[in-house]
Amino acid sequence: MGRYGAARVAVALERCTVQNAAHFNGDVHVTRSAREDRMFPDRVSDTLGICLLTGGSHQVVFDGRKLDIPANSILLRRPGSIWSSPRSTIGFVCVDIGRDLLPKDARWHHDTFVPASALPALVEIADRLIVEDDRFAQQERVVKLIDTVVDLGFSRTSEADSERPHAAAIARDYLETCFASNVSLDDLAFLAGTNRFSLIRLFRRAYNVTPHAFQIRLRIEHTCRLLRAGIPVHEIAPIVGFSDQSHLTRHFARVVGLTPARYARTVRASYVG
Incomplete structure (x- = not known):
């Protein structure tokens, strides 16, 4: 053989x-x-x-x-x-x-x-x-992977030369205002006047978080406010920009440490107490 x-x-x-x-x-x-x-x-x-x-x-x-x-x-x-x-x-x-x-x-x-x-x-x-x-998350994941390969010395690029000093702030302002929108990474970079590779580098350098992670945290914060206001859990996902309730629950539990339902019960219990 x-x-x-x-x-x-x-x-x-x-x-x-x-x-x-x-x-x-x-x-x-x-x-x-x-x-x-x-x-x-x-x-x-x-x-x-x-x-x-x-x-x-x-x-x-x-x-x-x-x-x-x-x-x-x-x-x-x-x-x-x-x-x-x-x-x-x-x-x-x-x-x-x-x-x-x-x-x-x-x-x-x-x-x-x-x-x-x-x-x-x-x-x-x-x-x-x-x-x-999540389209935004997917685009960001691929860009970060490409950026890592470039940083390993496998490629040289001058795209970073097009960076605008205020691009991160412009992107942050947009996300804070339109956190529920289904914006793509390319669209956000265009609004900020730069390219997707530069935007992720600049945003992470300025705020120690990626644009998508920042968007998720904004959505979770708004979800908490809605739950405290008594809005039912099943109504919140489309309001804050998540595709469905399971998508919301997954991200909420990862950030807050509780499911939305448990968070709502905790809030109600504190009011009763």
Whole structure:
């Protein structure tokens, strides 16, 4: 049977799961494979690939250049790469991001790898991309992932040069006034006069929180006020901008430590007392 036994080697994406992320019209997808014998013939990938490889060391050939990747590393694959991989025993979780979502002037370096510790939350990010139902949260998650890859030195971009000093304050003012609106990250960046990458950096630098997290906290604060005013829980989600009651409950419990219903009962009990 030889080194690999009798099992047939998987070719490319055979026996993998490929899932589109919500809200990106196919421009972001997540591919997963359990650990098994697999090979990739020559292929061209027109996406930014961020792939956690599990198993032993692994070799990939990029544009004729062999790259030996240590076990349990994260592969960074630039858009437009011509690559292949000989037979080896690996598993992987890979997030692919289309060119339209990347910085317009990005100059990508050679395909490379980083330790898994450089992106410890990659699997969690991949999971959230599939199940998250909040468009703003999804856009912010992808932008932060791209920004992390850029910060790791995999790309250079001058998009940060377009930063406006008051962009964070403009975005904050809009969110405080229109916290219930279903604004997208791109729309918010346009209103602030900058790009989505710069906006997240500037906002986090100014307020130690991302725009989406700030919006969620505003919605939760307003929910608390409505509950204290006696508004029924089931009426509040659309008022404050959540898609449904379960969406509200999930975020409320994470921020407040209680479900909305328990918070309402606590408030009523304090009034009685």
